[in-house]
Amino acid sequence: MQYVILVLVILALILLFSCICIVPQANAWVLEFLGQYKETWEAGLHLKIPFFYRVVKRVSLKEQVADFEPQPVITKDNVTMMVDSVVFFEVFDAKLFAYGVERPIAAIENLSATTLRNIIGSMTLDETLTSRDSINTQITTILDEATDKWGIKVNRVEVKNIQPPRSIQDAMEKQMRAEREKREAILTAEGKKQSAITLAEGEKEAAILRADAVKEQRIREAQGEAEALLAVQKARAEGIRYINEANPSAAYLTLKSYETAEKMADGQATKIVVPSEIANLAGTVSAVKEMISEK
Numbered sequence: 606m607q608y609v610i611l612v613l614v615i616l617a618l619i620l621l622f623s624c625i626c627i628v629p630q631a632n633a634w635v636l637e638f639l640g641q642y643k644e645t646w647e648a649g650l651h652l653k654i655p656f657f658y659r660v661v662k663r664v665s666l667k668e669q670v671a672d673f674e675p676q677p678v679i680t681k682d683n684v685t686m687m688v689d690s691v692v693f694f695e696v697f698d699a700k701l702f703a704y705g706v707e708r709p710i711a712a713i714e715n716l717s718a719t720t721l722r723n724i725i726g727s728m729t730l731d732e733t734l735t736s737r738d739s740i741n742t743q744i745t746t747i748l749d750e751a752t753d754k755w756g757i758k759v760n761r762v763e764v765k766n767i768q769p770p771r772s773i774q775d776a777m778e779k780q781m782r783a784e785r786e787k788r789e790a791i792l793t794a795e796g797k798k799q800s801a802i803t804l805a806e807g808e809k810e811a812a813i814l815r816a817d818a819v820k821e822q823r824i825r826e827a828q829g830e831a832e833a834l835l836a837v838q839k840a841r842a843e844g845i846r847y848i849n850e851a852n853p854s855a856a857y858l859t860l861k862s863y864e865t866a867e868k869m870a871d872g873q874a875t876k877i878v879v880p881s882e883i884a885n886l887a888g889t890v891s892a893v894k895e896m897i898s899e900k
Contacts, residue, residue, distance in 0.1 A: 626651045626660070633699035635662035645699045662703035668695040668760065671710055675766070676718045684730045687768040690717055692748065693760045701756025709755055713748065717762065720747045730769065737764050 627650055628634050634646040637659050646660075653660075675689035692713055696702045706712045724743050725733050733740070741762055749759040769777070 624652050624655055626653055631666045633664045633666055633696075634660050635664065635699050635703040637661050642700065642704070662699065664696050664699040664702050666696055666699075668693060671713060672765075673714045673717060675768070676721060678722050678725045680725055680730050680733055681727060682729045684769060684773060686730075686733075686770065686773075687766075688721060688725065689765050690721060690744070691763045691765050692717055693762070694752070694757050695760065696756055697758045698756030701754065703756075705755035709757060712755070713752065713757070713759075716748060716751055717744065720744050721764075730773065734767060734769075737767070740764055 626634070626646065628646050628648045630648045632648060634651075636643045636646060636653065638657055643658065671692045671694065673690055673692070675687040677685055678688045679685050694713065702709060721740075721744060724740055728736065728740075741764055744762040744764075745759055748762060752759055
């Protein structure tokens with residue numbers, strides 16, 4: 606009898622502990638009563654009636670990431686390429702998530718694939734490769750509206766990879782190579798042009814500097830000659846002034862004229878015209894010499 610009581614006590618304790626439910630943070634549990642939805646439990650401690658209440662769905666309220674396999678997509682210009690996407694979503698209503706759709710993740714994947722085909726199907730290959738942000742925005746908007754009735758909030762969708770056919774990739778690589786070679790040729794030509802311009806400007810500046818130097822030299826030489834002439838003229842003027850101040854006699858002036866004539870002859874002239882004053886002076890000098898010899 607004691608063993609029966611002990612077993613009953615143990616069973617009662619087990620039953621009691623099974624009625625205690627603790628919902629973790631960022632989680633929600635969907636509860637049914639006799640097969641019908643009863644309520645949604647948030648994080649915390651809860652009690653349930655055994656055999657009548659049943660937890661049918663444990664839902665995580667954290668943001669989740671769904672990475673889908675690449676999907677074949679045909680562009681507007683009939684290019685088939687593989688595109689894979691990543692969907693970031695979170696559950697905002699555990700009841701709708703539990704009863705809104707069967708296998709919600711698979712539903713999001715299929716909806717994402719069909720939406721991606723519709724969007725890229727209206728674009729050319731070049732537009733697809735250069736409009737990734739626009740594609741992400743459109744897919745996010747469409748998925749978010751479609752998944753509201755499933756209790757899912759789509760935060761963003763990212764197109765992870767766009768892989769064109771190998772032939773298109775080869776053509777794109779050749780085009781990129783040609784563009785790089787074109788830019789290289791342009792840069793080389795620009796470098797040569799800039800070098801030639803710099804060299805010409807340098808030669809021009811050097812020629813200007815040489816011309817300025819020659820000009821400065823000639824100016825200085827002219828200034829030197831002018832100063833020398835001015836000094837000579839000043840000296841002559843001073844000499845004339847001193848002679849005028851000394852009040853020289855006519856005989857002195859005539860003698861100076863004779864000396865000047867002598868310098869003019871200096872063995873270079875073959876004919877000299879002697880002024881009458883100098884001739885008279887010469888006669889006077891010869892008369893003086895005769896008088897001295899007679900004595």
